Amino acid sequence: MGEKHVSVTARARKNYSTSAVIVIFGIFLVLLSGCHPWMRAEAYIGDDGALYFTIPNREKYNSVSIYSFYIYQLQDEKPKPDGEYWSFSKSGSPKKIQFGECNDFPLRYGEELPEMDIELQPKKIINGEYALRGVVRITDDKNWHTLQMHGKFIYNNGFVKNIN
Numbered sequence: 153m154g155e156k157h158v159s160v161t162a163r164a165r166k167n168y169s170t171s172a173v174i175v176i177f178g179i180f181l182v183l184l185s186g187c188h189p190w191m192r193a194e195a196y197i198g199d200d201g202a203l204y205f206t207i208p209n210r211e212k213y214n215s216v217s218i219y220s221f222y223i224y225q226l227q228d229e230k231p232k233p234d235g236e237y238w239s240f241s242k243s244g245s246p247k248k249i250q251f252g253e254c255n256d257f258p259l260r261y262g263e264e265l266p267e268m269d270i271e272l273q274p275k276k277i278i279n280g281e282y283a284l285r286g287v288v289r290i291t292d293d294k295n296w297h298t299l300q301m302h303g304k305f306i307y308n309n310g311f312v313k314n315i316n
Contacts, residue, residue: 193284193303195312203261203277203312205284207301210257213290218242218256218265219298221286226304237282238262239272256288281306281315 191207198204210216219242225235238261256265262274286301306313 189297189299191288191290191299191301193286193301194314195282195284195303195305195307196314197310197312198258198260201310203307204258205261205303206258207288207290213292215291216255216257217289218259219287219289221259221284223261223282223284226281226283231283232280236272237277238274240265240268240270242267243269277307279308 193205193207196204196206205221207216220240222239223237225232225237227233227235242265259265261277264270281304283304284302287298288301289296289298291297304315306315
């Protein structure tokens with residue numbers, strides 16, 4: 153009789169564990185389905201010696217509008233305390249962009265864009281590893297897409313190396 157009681161208890165624990173895993177997996181899928189696709193952003197030094205940002209294959213889009221942009225320095229792969237370098241967002245809610253209307257890339261470090269709310273004035277870039285994040289809206293001949301962008305780069309004495 154004791155064995156039967158143990159097996160019922162063990163079965164109940166197993167069912168509870170299985171149910172918990174299924175629920176957690178379901179929550180993960182729901183959260184994942186709400187995520188925006190990601191786009192890689194890159195940094196480079198322009199002919200004028202300034203730091204610029206862009207997205208790969210920019211020329212294949214009719215327009216690109218940046219809705220938010222944030223640069224911070226990294227330390228041991230984590231945001232460095234007091235490592236925020238520049239942050240802005242577009243004021244108000246995103247307006248529907250007409251095809252070919254906007255071109256925010258390439259973006260020069262510290263440049264002000266129309267309808268831009270500066271959250272953090274740009275600091276002087278120093279040697280180190282940086283990450284950038286943001287949200288962009290791109291349009292092609294048929295559609296518009298809102299994407300999150302991200303990138304990492306190392307700045308060293310006026311040179312930039314993009315890293316994964």
